[in-house]
Amino acid sequence: MPDIRLSVNGEAIEESAEARLTLADLLRERLHLTATHLGCEQGVCGACTVLVDGVPVRSCIRFAAACDGQAVQSLEGLEHDPVMEALRAAFTRHHALQCGYCTPGMLIMARDVVLRLPDADPARIRLEMSGNLCRCTGYLGIIEAIHAVILARRG
Ligand code: FES
Numbered sequence: 001m002p003d004i005r006l007s008v009n010g011e012a013i014e015e016s017a018e019a020r021l022t023l024a025d026l027l028r029e030r031l032h033l034t035a036t037h038l039g040c041e042q043g044v045c046g047a048c049t050v051l052v053d054g055v056p057v058r059s060c061i062r063f064a065a066a067c068d069g070q071a072v073q074s075l076e077g078l079e080h081d082p083v084m085e086a087l088r089a090a091f092t093r094h095h096a097l098q099c100g101y102c103t104p105g106m107l108i109m110a111r112d113v114v115l116r117l118p119d120a121d122p123a124r125i126r127l128e129m130s131g132n133l134c135r136c137t138g139y140l141g142i143i144e145a146i147h148a149v150i151l152a153r154r155g
């Protein structure tokens with residue numbers, strides 16, 4: 001008998017989930033959705049950010065069992081999302097990534113900022129993104145890219 005039933009990127013998933021299995025390990029190890037990266041594994045860096053019922057969540061400190069009945073979206077599930085497409089292009093234009101390790105979490109969080117705060121200025125974007133760390137210190141390009149998408153959506 002599966003322990004948990006959830007939807008991942010729109011697909012119904014049934015899995016056995018020991019109590020300590022994290023959502024990040026469920027995605028990466030069981031479902032091979034490796035766009036979700038693991039950095040600190042203690043809820044600090046934001047590299048593992050995914051959406052759970054539409055809300056950004058750190059999957060390294062969310063137990064899989066706690067996601068029973070919920071809808072999870074990883075970066076793979078947002079491939080054709082129009083905001084994500086705009087963000088990917090803007091990240092490229094603004095050189096918003098170097099090694100790319102932080103980028104999946106940055107993109108998930110950036111999409112949330114774009115949709116939730118259509119009037120955000122660079123200072124607000126910086127505040128909203130402050131929970132996502134980049135080891136390559138590419139913050140300026142990241143903020144510029146997100147701001148560019150917000151401005152373009154404002155028309
Ligand atoms: Fe989850 Fe760093 S790996 S917050």
Ligand code: FES
Nearest residue numbers: 098100134135136
């Ligand atoms: Fe290397 Fe952010 S681009 S950690």
